[in-house]
Amino acid sequence: MGDSSRPSRATIADVAREAGVSRTTVSHALNGLGKVNSATRDKVKEVAARLNYRPSVRAQSLRSGRSQTLALLSSMPSAISAGPSQLGFFTELAMGCARTALLEGYVFVLAPPDGDANPVDRLDIDGAILLEPATDDPIAAALNERGIPFVAIDGPSSQRTVDLHHEETAELLVAHLVERGAQHPGLVVGSDRRRSQAAAREAYEAAAARIGFTPVIAEADESDGEDGGYRASTQLLEEHPEVDGLIVPIDAFATGAVRAGQEAGRTIGDDLLIATRYDGLRARTSTPPLTAVDLGLDEISSEAVERLVGILDGESEPEASSSSAPTLVVRESTSGPA
Amino acid sequence: MGDSSRPSRATIADVAREAGVSRTTVSHALNGLGKVNSATRDKVKEVAARLNYRPSVRAQSLRSGRSQTLALLSSMPSAISAGPSQLGFFTELAMGCARTALLEGYVFVLAPPDGDANPVDRLDIDGAILLEPATDDPIAAALNERGIPFVAIDGPSSQRTVDLHHEETAELLVAHLVERGAQHPGLVVGSDRRRSQAAAREAYEAAAARIGFTPVIAEADESDGEDGGYRASTQLLEEHPEVDGLIVPIDAFATGAVRAGQEAGRTIGDDLLIATRYDGLRARTSTPPLTAVDLGLDEISSEAVERLVGILDGESEPEASSSSAPTLVVRESTSGPA
DNA sequence: AGAGCTGACCAAATCGATTTGGCTTTCTCG
DNA sequence: CGAGAAAGCCAAATCGATTTGGTCAGCTCT
Numbered sequence: 001m002g003d004s005s006r007p008s009r010a011t012i013a014d015v016a017r018e019a020g021v022s023r024t025t026v027s028h029a030l031n032g033l034g035k036v037n038s039a040t041r042d043k044v045k046e047v048a049a050r051l052n053y054r055p056s057v058r059a060q061s062l063r064s065g066r067s068q069t070l071a072l073l074s075s076m077p078s079a080i081s082a083g084p085s086q087l088g089f090f091t092e093l094a095m096g097c098a099r100t101a102l103l104e105g106y107v108f109v110l111a112p113p114d115g116d117a118n119p120v121d122r123l124d125i126d127g128a129i130l131l132e133p134a135t136d137d138p139i140a141a142a143l144n145e146r147g148i149p150f151v152a153i154d155g156p157s158s159q160r161t162v163d164l165h166h167e168e169t170a171e172l173l174v175a176h177l178v179e180r181g182a183q184h185p186g187l188v189v190g191s192d193r194r195r196s197q198a199a200a201r202e203a204y205e206a207a208a209a210r211i212g213f214t215p216v217i218a219e220a221d222e223s224d225g226e227d228g229g230y231r232a233s234t235q236l237l238e239e240h241p242e243v244d245g246l247i248v249p250i251d252a253f254a255t256g257a258v259r260a261g262q263e264a265g266r267t268i269g270d271d272l273l274i275a276t277r278y279d280g281l282r283a284r285t286s287t288p289p290l291t292a293v294d295l296g297l298d299e300i301s302s303e304a305v306e307r308l309v310g311i312l313d314g315e316s317e318p319e320a321s322s323s324s325a326p327t328l329v330v331r332e333s334t335s336g337p338a
Numbered sequence: 339m340g341d342s343s344r345p346s347r348a349t350i351a352d353v354a355r356e357a358g359v360s361r362t363t364v365s366h367a368l369n370g371l372g373k374v375n376s377a378t379r380d381k382v383k384e385v386a387a388r389l390n391y392r393p394s395v396r397a398q399s400l401r402s403g404r405s406q407t408l409a410l411l412s413s414m415p416s417a418i419s420a421g422p423s424q425l426g427f428f429t430e431l432a433m434g435c436a437r438t439a440l441l442e443g444y445v446f447v448l449a450p451p452d453g454d455a456n457p458v459d460r461l462d463i464d465g466a467i468l469l470e471p472a473t474d475d476p477i478a479a480a481l482n483e484r485g486i487p488f489v490a491i492d493g494p495s496s497q498r499t500v501d502l503h504h505e506e507t508a509e510l511l512v513a514h515l516v517e518r519g520a521q522h523p524g525l526v527v528g529s530d531r532r533r534s535q536a537a538a539r540e541a542y543e544a545a546a547a548r549i550g551f552t553p554v555i556a557e558a559d560e561s562d563g564e565d566g567g568y569r570a571s572t573q574l575l576e577e578h579p580e581v582d583g584l585i586v587p588i589d590a591f592a593t594g595a596v597r598a599g600q601e602a603g604r605t606i607g608d609d610l611l612i613a614t615r616y617d618g619l620r621a622r623t624s625t626p627p628l629t630a631v632d633l634g635l636d637e638i639s640s641e642a643v644e645r646l647v648g649i650l651d652g653e654s655e656p657e658a659s660s661s662s663a664p665t666l667v668v669r670e671s672t673s674g675p676a
Numbered sequence: 677a678g679a680g681c682t683g684a685c686c687a688a689a690t691c692g693a694t695t696t697g698g699c700t701t702t703c704t705c706g
Numbered sequence: 707c708g709a710g711a712a713a714g715c716c717a718a719a720t721c722g723a724t725t726t727g728g729t730c731a732g733c734t735c736t
Contacts, residue, residue: 009484011692022716027694034695035713052483057462058400059692062721067396068460069447091433098448107461109407109447110436122406123445124395124462145390146347284623349722360686365724372725373683397722400691 010051019047030055067124069107070308072097073150074131075139088251088280089297090131093153096301097129104309118142127308129153129301132194151308153300154195160311162304162323166196169293169326170203173247173275174211176291180334182245182273184213188232188253190222200249200277216240220253229253233260237272245334249277255286258333273334288332299323348389357385368393405462407445408646410435411488412469413477427616427635428469431491434639435467442647456480465646467491467639470532489646491638492533498649500642500661504534507631507664508541511585511613512549514629518672520583520611522551526570526591528560538587538615554578558591567591571598575610583672587615593624596671607674617667626670637661 016023021040028034029044036044047053061067072094098108106126111119120128120142128150133140135156143150155161177185187204189197201217208215218236220228229252237243237260246261248254254276258268266272269288276283279292303323354361359378366372367382374382385391399405410432436446444464449457458466458480466488471478473494481488493499515523525542527535539555546553556574558566567590575581575598584599586592592614596606604610607626614621617630641661 012694013692023693024695024716024718025714028715031694035715037714040714054459056400056692057460058396058405059721060694061462062394062396062400062723063692063694065721067462091429094433094448095429102448107447107449109445110432110440111445121392122395124399124405281619281622284619285627289623350724351722361723362686362725363684366685369724373685375684378684394722397691398724400693401722401724403691 009056010053012053012055015044015048015051015053018051019044061124066126067107068105069109069123069125070097070101070305071109071111071119071123071125071128072131073111073119073128073139073143075133075137076131088282089278092280092297093129093131093301096298097305100302100305101309104305106305106309120146120148127151127312129304129308130155130159132196133159134194149308149311151304151311153304156195160307162300162307164196164295164300165323165326166199167203169277169295170200170247170249171207172293172326172328173249173277174204174207176328176330176334177245177247177273177275178207178211180245180273184216184240184242185245185247185273186216186218186236186240186243188218188220188229188236188246188248188250188257190250190253191219192222196249196277200247204247216243222250222252225252226256226259229256230260231256233257234264237261237264237266244271245273245275247275251276251278251280251282251290251292254290255282258286258288258290269332269334269336275334279329283331286333288337291331291334292329293326294329295326296324347394348391350391350393353382353386353389353391356389357382399462404464405445406443407447407461407463408435408439408643409447409449409457409461409463409466410469411449411457411466411477411481413471413475426618426620430618430635431467431469431639434636435643438640438643439647442643444643444647458484458486465489465650467642467646468493468497470534471497472532487646487649489642489649491642494533498645500638500645502534502633502638503661503664504537505541507615507633508538508585508587509545510631510664510666511587511615512542512545514666514668514672515583515585515611515613516545516549518583518611522554522578522580523583523585523611524554524556524574524578524581526556526558526567526574526584526586526588526595528588528591529557530560534587534615538585542585554581560588560590563590564594564597567594568598569594571595572602575599575602575604582609583611583613585613589614589616589618589620589628589630592628593620596624596626596628607670607672611672613672621669624671626675629669629672630667631664632667633664634662 012023012026016026019026021044025036025040026044029036029041030048074090094110101108109123111123120139125148128143128148130140130150130152133152133155140159152159152161154164174185189200205215216236218232220232229248233246233256246257248257254274257274261268261272268274275291277293279294283290283292300323350361350364354364357364359382363374363378364382367374367379368386412428432448439446447461449461458477463486466481466486468478468488468490471490471493478497490497490499492502512523527538543553554574556570558570567586571584571594584595586595592612595612599606599610599612606612613629615631617632621628621630638661
């Protein structure tokens with residue numbers, strides 16, 4: 001089978017030789033640049049087709065300084081390799097970004113989890129989408145240093161960023177619980193200092209002040225996953241038995257909260273309402289299914305990519321980018337059994 | 339002159355000049371090749387660090403002929419942009435491949451859906467994972483022509499391929515339905531000619547012959563999605579009212595089958611058992627949740643990537659690659675309400 | 677002393693494109 | 707007629723690395 005024929009592709013030099021012109025002329029002919037006699041142009045194209053010539057992406061990228069490639073980077077450690085929750089959110093964004101990027105003519109790469117080595121140096125990319133960077137994010141710094149433009153998703157306002165609408169989301173959840181009759185909704189958040197946490201807190205506290213209930217907040221370490229949510233919720237419910245609703249933005253915590261509630265003798269959706277943020281696999285397959293928020297990740301990711309592409313193509317930067325507002329997905333955890 | 343912003347990175351030539359040696363020596367020093375005096379080596383390293391030098395991936399890839407990049411390609415149209423459940427089969431595999439690839443030191447790209455342009459020519463990849471290629475797959479052909487090695491997932495035996503265990507899966511499903519008391523299990527398959535369909539058919543028919551029931555098979559066009567499954571199932575149940583179980587490998591069809599069964603007055607999980615193949619979002623969030631099969635996609639994808647990397651690194655090819663067998667995930671659709 | 681090594685280093689070729697700057701013709705117009 | 711423009715083409719520079727094929731000095735062995 002395997003005859004040792006030439007696996008190497010025809011190069012522009014081959015085409016030039018075969019067509020009896022210079023490499024310059026081949027390049028011009030194929031790219032529609034410069035002045036080329038139409039007869040020559042046709043001849044070149046014919047030869048190129050015959051030799052099955054395709055320009056080398058490698059060489060083009062070196063010469064032109066552009067790789068037509070974008071990446072999704074995350075400053076969160078091992079976003080890809082992490083559990084099912086991360087997988088959902090990150091993955092959904094990645095696919096959304098990929099789809100839009102491909103439509104815009106870019107290739108999309110999934111980046112290594114940071115770990116020790118900086119992924120930025122290993123990647124040949126024109127731009128990046130950066131997921132939830134911190135203010136002093138190392139990846140953001142690396143990108144800046146290399147002069148690689150990026151658009152953050154849910155980044156600090158000092159960066160070009162597409163918003164995840166944390167405020168609206170949090171307000172939506174509080175309002176929903178209250179509307180469903182919760183008198184004392186509590187909040188379970190992660191203890192790290194990401195924007196999403198802060199936003200949830202603030203919106204919750206603002207709503208508490210406005211509506212007139214006493215805020216009750218529990219914290220857990222995000223790396224503890226479901227167990228962390230379980231412990232925090234258990235303690236919260238013990239110390240504040242009056243709490244009849246829980247807003248648990250992190251979905252892993254939320255399933256933990258469900259367990260905590262059930263073990264405390266509550267009926268989820270009836271005398272304990274629970275709502276979470278990300279409407280992923282976890283929220284949907286929980287028993288009972290969790291009310292969550294449709295964040296419109298598809299729209300968000302495509303907005304981020306389009307903005308990035310706009311920057312790369314040197315278009316004037318749109319001032320206000322407005323993705324549509326998040327919408328509630330009501331499920332049994334706040335509406336009782338069907 | 340320390341003028342304003344320098345967006346361009348230090349090149350190997352800058353390091354060479356600054357260190358007072360040749361580019362060759364810099365390259366050798368940094369890569370641990372050739373003969374370099376250790377003092378010189380240290381000096382070079384120091385300068386490189388000071389200038390924050392990083393080799394250009396572009397240039398390396400052109401010169402070395404390797405890009406340290408892999409891709410997941412699919413011959414199925416618009417695999418990425420498909421359906422609402424982005425988090426489907428393709429995605430799960432993609433993430434699995436990506437994780438392993440990254441661990442092996444490769445960058446992983448998500449490829450454009452084929453459509454008109456051949457994605458292969460736009461990609462700078464060392465190798466590829468090809469999902470469910472047909473025997474005369476155009477992408478496989480393109481890869482071969484370019485001399486890019488690939489490992490198929492569920493490809494024809496003429497290619498290097500990692501198996502999805504369709505036979506076992508189909509047998510598992512039939513056996514399960516029979517064990518749950520189905521006397522006349524039917525089969526709903528897609529009408530295209532992919533390996534998975536054929537395997538399901540054969541295993542089903544073999545089981546029918548062995549166990550002794552009359553095979554009843556309905557077909558639907560895969561592009562019709564849930565509706566196609568609904569129509570096919572409705573018709574099947576009308577024509578063969580004795581059917582008390584349905585094996586519906588394609589999950590979109592399966593939810594359609596559920597609807598068909600319910601509208602025919604059946605109780606899913608009781609007098610009509612339904613089981614599907616891919617244990618994704620769809621199976622899990624169906625009402626009732628569908629019994630499905632854990633295909634071990636994680637293992638499969640990492641096996642495929644490891645095999646590909648082995649080939650790329652010129653290791654001897656492992657003869658038998660054996661991923662673990664699929665296992666059943668029993669849910670209400672075959673076990674009745676909890 | 678001369679052949680033969682080895683250590684340390686470098687100039688130039690190479691990868692495959694794009695782009696710059698010319699060099700001829702031929703045509704146009706004052 | 708001659709200046710200038712434009713068409714058509716090409717040689718060489720360029721992108722930033724790796725690799726090939728040296729040179730040169732110093733050392734050993736006979």
